[in-house]
Amino acid sequence: EDQVTQSPEALRLQEGESSSLNCSYTVSGLRGLFWYRQDPGKGPEFLFTLYSAGEEKEKERLKATLTKKESFLHITAPKPEDSATYLCAVQAYTGRRALTFGSGTRLQVQP
Amino acid sequence: DVKVTQSSRYLVKRTGEKVFLECVQDMDHENMFWYRQDPGLGLRLIYFSYDVKMKEKGDIPEGYSVSREKKERFSLILESASTNQTSMYLCASDEGTYGYTFGSGTRLTVV
Numbered sequence: 001e002d003q004v005t006q007s008p009e010a011l012r013l014q015e016g017e018s019s020s021l022n023c024s025y026t027v028s029g030l031r032g033l034f035w036y037r038q039d040p041g042k043g044p045e046f047l048f049t050l051y052s053a054g055e056e057k058e059k060e061r062l063k064a065t066l067t068k069k070e071s072f073l074h075i076t077a078p079k080p081e082d083s084a085t086y087l088c089a090v091q092a093y094t095g096r097r098a099l100t101f102g103s104g105t106r107l108q109v110q111p
Numbered sequence: 112d113v114k115v116t117q118s119s120r121y122l123v124k125r126t127g128e129k130v131f132l133e134c135v136q137d138m139d140h141e142n143m144f145w146y147r148q149d150p151g152l153g154l155r156l157i158y159f160s161y162d163v164k165m166k167e168k169g170d171i172p173e174g175y176s177v178s179r180e181k182k183e184r185f186s187l188i189l190e191s192a193s194t195n196q197t198s199m200y201l202c203a204s205d206e207g208t209y210g211y212t213f214g215s216g217t218r219l220t221v222v
Contacts, residue, residue, distance in 0.1 A: 036210075
């Protein structure tokens with residue numbers, strides 16, 4: 001059974017204070033690992049897909065990295081508008097095509 | 112951009128009512144999904160569909176059914192609503208490569 005564990009559950013940062021969110025996963029053959037951002041009361045919004053260990057992707061202050069067991073979402077010099085819940089999900093090559101999600105990390109960036 | 116539209120943002124229904132949640136996507140995607148999201152539990156897969164008139168159970172299908180008569184529309188049906196079905200319901204679609212596009216969600220309260 002595919003499993004995704006995200007840590008920490010919640011994170012409070014000061015504006016400009018860089019940090020990382022962790023996503024540990026167990027999957028029977030990784031097809032893709034996905035990061036989403038979710039604002040309160042809204043649906044998740046796609047950020048990145050990573051396909052193989054060693055891959056990195058960047059978007060503004062966010063950088064996602066992937067190893068064989070976990071992924072990190074690095075946030076550099078965050079701003080208050082980066083406050084959101086960040087969700088990680090995996091998709092396996094075998095079995096069903098649906099994504100398996102972690103519980104998310106609630107990030108609050110204070111001015 | 113792909114658009115996934117959920118017909119209602121907020122719904123309040125009574126226990127025992129039959130409830131229909133509608134989802135429409137505008138990009139001819141084959142795959143569509145229904146998740147529910149609860150605090151601390153993350154997104155859990157209820158049902159998904161790979162094609163018209165095809166459906167597969169997810170992790171928590173009990174008390175739910177689905178209908179996909181047309182490619183663009185995927186409906187979630189609560190046969191007899193109960194208070195433990197109070198939740199945020201998220202619909203998503205994808206074309207198999209880049210992960211999901213989500214709707215804005217329907218917050219359902221069963222009283």
